Amino acid sequence: MPPQLPDDVVxxxxxxxxxxxxxxxxxxxxxxxxxxxxxxxxxxxxRLHGRxxxxxxxxxHNGSHPPSFNPTSPPFRPPYSPRAGWLILNARHGRFLxxxxxxxxxxxxxxxxxxxxxxxxxxxxxxxEQHGVPxxxxxxxxxxxxxxxxxxxxxxGGxxxxxxxxGPFLVVFVFTDNIYKGTMSACVYSSEQGSWRVPTCTxxxxxxxxxxxxxxxxxxxxxxxxxxxxxxxxxxxxVLEYDLGRQKLSMIGPxxxxxxxxxxxxxxxxxxxxxxxxxNPKLCLWSREAALREAxxxxxxxxxx
Amino acid sequence: xxxxxxxxxxxxxxxxxEADRDTVTLKSxxxxxxxxxxxxxxxxxxxxxxMIAGGSIDDNGTDLKQIGSEALENVVDYCNKHANSIxxxxxxxxxxxxxxxxxxxxxxxxxxxxxxxxxxxxxxLVEAANFLGMERLLDVTCHKISEMMKGKSPDQIRExxxxxxxxxxxxxxxxRQELAWAFYDD
Numbered sequence: 463m464p465p466q467l468p469d470d471v472v473x474x475x476x477x478x479x480x481x482x483x484x485x486x487x488x489x490x491x492x493x494x495x496x497x498x499x500x501x502x503x504x505x506x507x508x509r510l511h512g513r514x515x516x517x518x519x520x521x522x523h524n525g526s527h528p529p530s531f532n533p534t535s536p537p538f539r540p541p542y543s544p545r546a547g548w549l550i551l552n553a554r555h556g557r558f559l560x561x562x563x564x565x566x567x568x569x570x571x572x573x574x575x576x577x578x579x580x581x582x583x584x585x586x587x588x589x590x591e592q593h594g595v596p597x598x599x600x601x602x603x604x605x606x607x608x609x610x611x612x613x614x615x616x617x618x619g620g621x622x623x624x625x626x627x628x629g630p631f632l633v634v635f636v637f638t639d640n641i642y643k644g645t646m647s648a649c650v651y652s653s654e655q656g657s658w659r660v661p662t663c664t665x666x667x668x669x670x671x672x673x674x675x676x677x678x679x680x681x682x683x684x685x686x687x688x689x690x691x692x693x694x695x696x697x698x699x700x701v702l703e704y705d706l707g708r709q710k711l712s713m714i715g716p717x718x719x720x721x722x723x724x725x726x727x728x729x730x731x732x733x734x735x736x737x738x739x740x741x742n743p744k745l746c747l748w749s750r751e752a753a754l755r756e757a758x759x760x761x762x763x764x765x766x767x
Numbered sequence: 768x769x770x771x772x773x774x775x776x777x778x779x780x781x782x783x784x785e786a787d788r789d790t791v792t793l794k795s796x797x798x799x800x801x802x803x804x805x806x807x808x809x810x811x812x813x814x815x816x817x818m819i820a821g822g823s824i825d826d827n828g829t830d831l832k833q834i835g836s837e838a839l840e841n842v843v844d845y846c847n848k849h850a851n852s853i854x855x856x857x858x859x860x861x862x863x864x865x866x867x868x869x870x871x872x873x874x875x876x877x878x879x880x881x882x883x884x885x886x887x888x889x890x891x892l893v894e895a896a897n898f899l900g901m902e903r904l905l906d907v908t909c910h911k912i913s914e915m916m917k918g919k920s921p922d923q924i925r926e927x928x929x930x931x932x933x934x935x936x937x938x939x940x941x942x943r944q945e946l947a948w949a950f951y952d953d
Contacts, residue, residue, distance in 0.1 A: 466929050467890060471897045478909035479916075486913065488949035492921035492942060494930045539948045 540587035602637035794828030807850035813900035
């Protein structure tokens with residue numbers, strides 16, 4: 463008969479389970495109530511949240527079908543699925559920002575059906591909890607939005623990733639009402655207030671930053687470490703930075719070699735803004751040095767991208 | 768006077784010799800003595816490091832009443848093997864900030880070290896590592912245990928850990944339904 467282990471030792475074992483295999487912890491919790499108490503205890507959860515969250519999978523948009531989940535660590539699969547007409551914009555700490563689209567057909571047989579986003583939804587795929595966010599009451603022609611934990615935007619401490627899926631959130635909405643006017647605006651929705659704040663004085667001109675095309679906003683990259691969110695503009699030939707603390711929107715240029723190339727915005731190793739560019743046959747990763755603001759350094763070049 | 772002076776010198780020499788000793792002696796709960804490299808003990812165990820720094824190491828064998836001789840032998844064996852292997856920079860940093868640093872896979876010799884242990888010896892070693900504050904040894908032993916639990920049903924886990932099921936059938940069913948994804952393999 464093997465020796466019984468004291469609770470503190472069991473906690474040490476369970477806390478070291480591979481983070482990308484969450485099923486192991488669930489099965490362990492079903493062994494007995496004492497183990498269930500250990501894994502659901504505040505101390506244990508704080509410990510788990512102290513380390514880098516694992517990537518359990520991603521949602522993939524495929525034509526007109528609802529987004530499908532692709533697990534990177536089987537057998538994990540969220541218990542609830544996105545619905546038809548949902549466009550997943552962004553995810554933060556287990557919650558998703560979804561744009562619900564509706565296709566309206568005119569009674570005229572000659573009119574083409576038009577699709578428009580009627581609502582934003584903050585969705586938790588593990589509980590199916592849905593929090594509807596109305597579209598902002600402003601005129602916009604192109605836009606993008608990002609989900610943020612309200613705690614992350616508040617003072618220095620930031621978000622401790624503890625119980626984020628239940629906490630209050632912010633939606634940062636970046637838009638332009640005329641893609642040729644060269645101005646952008648940002649406004650923030652707060653779940654605590656249940657309303658959109660007045661757009662801050664954030665109009666910015668992008669001339670002189672190499673942005674020769676229209677201002678179409680792309681998906682956001684959320685970075686909370688330096689309290690900023692980045693949105694790619696047009697073909698990512700320029701980048702919009704929204705500073706959560708100062709509520710300020712500004713345009714920054716890409717790395718010097720990026721113009722006219724298709725680049726991908728990403729989070730760099732240090733947590734700041736990064737760019738990935740394919741320069742055959744290499745994948746070049748650039749990271750933006752916070753201290754140098756406008757300066758970029760080529761971080762790494764990997765062969766065989 | 769001459770004699771006294773000699774005695775003082777001898778005392779001094781003995782103290783210096785003690786401080787210079789590069790091993791410490793540990794005594795298990797059943798009274799067996801083990802020698803371990805002082806440097807490795809201080810580096811790998813926060814508890815032993817505290818005892819060495821605080822001068823509470825007994826030359827005749829520091830009592831570790833919570834640890835049996837088999838587990839202590841394995842602890843000492845691990846420390847000595849560790850002292851002989853070159854620690855990588857990543858290993859050192861992971862022992863400093865273990866809560867945020869990603870877990871570093873066991874090295875080949877560490878894997879072999881835990882693989883040869885019996886089930887009971889492994890469990891005793893985890894307890895000893897936890898008692899002595901040996902983060903790296905905890906990582907290595909716990910990694911082995913989590914590997915043992917892979918693909919096991921809650922029933923099999925209870926068997927491995929010798930624990931009694933105190934859930935009712937209804938309670939178990941409720942949790943299984945709520946977290947069905949964790950049981951797709953069954």
